[in-house]
Amino acid sequence: MINSLLTSIQKVITLSPTEIDTVTSLFKGKIYKKGDFFLEEGRICKQIGFVARGLMRFYINQDGEEKIYDFSQENEFVCNYESFLPQIPSSKNIQALEESIVYVISHADLQLFYANVRGGERFGRVAIESVFLKLLQDISSLYSETPELRYERFLKNHADLQQRLSQYHIASFVGVKPQSLSRIRKRIFTQF
């Protein structure tokens, strides 16, 4: 299972056998049952996770409603960086939608990773660059896309998630009520 984490890191940097041992000892395997929280609002995000198996949703409570703004699935990292990096309480929730196997690293151990793995800083820079890029794309999508376009983008980027998510979760991510989502779906699928 930890092999998928090592493979993911080795796509960016080379790891020596000693460094593979270091990574393996710094990341700890954890199981989250369906409904368990990786992070709850009001708490400090103390770890970054790598999803080896499973699915998590990111959501915010807004005006008494849960708004989903992201998902993390296999081979993706999971973290609320604006809580983790400055170590301040989170305003967001991260919750397992399926039983998930996640390799987590603490804030302190991540500093050891940067110090003891030769390409550690490079991996960190590349990883944070892609998080930042995704954030910018999400902001731009929020402003400039209609719900139809957001739904089409969801289908394109998360094709495999369609079967794993409820319509309620997809609607929340697209930013519409479930009834509106079925209207959008009807419009899109009758076009073909």
Added chain:
Amino acid sequence: MHYFSIMSENEICSWLTKQLRLYIPVTDEDAVNIAALFRCRKVGKGEFLLKEGQYGDWWGFVYQGLLRSYSHDAEHAEYTNAFFKEESFTCELVSFSGAAVSQTNVVALEDSLILCLDKKNLDSLFRNHPDFERFGRLLYEKILVSYKQRNLFRVRLNARERYLHFLKNEPELIKRVPLKYIASYLSVTDTSLSRIRRKMQQSVR
């Protein structure tokens, strides 16, 4: 792209060294080599540092001046992403890798000088100075947190609270940025912002 050699190499070098040393240790010798890879760009008031449709494949550090980054929404209305003043870092990551053109415009609100590092030189720094990777990571982390917090404020704070927050955190920008752009940055209409400001002045009296 116009490059001007307005500032002396020494000026550029000592200013950049200061910026680098906020994050990583750098020897004087390395600092000179790193600074030599930067170019100084002059952007006059009203001119563009980056336009929609171009590739922004560089990092920029504002040495002097003030710029505004803005994009257009689905109805072609303008919204302001950010202001860049002295010592701000600007980078159009969306078009950085060359995968897509920029959706963003960066225009100077005042005559500005920006120290730019082209992606080619940036990549060579990452290759040759491992510490520079750390600089990049810490820089991105800082900006990521500020963008995320701003998004959160938009959701969690009302218009008045957003203005108060801006007032408290960017007292200098209030003086330098035209109000219509502050309104656009805070996602409120010009009229609402004027009303908020009027009410605050009345309550002070």
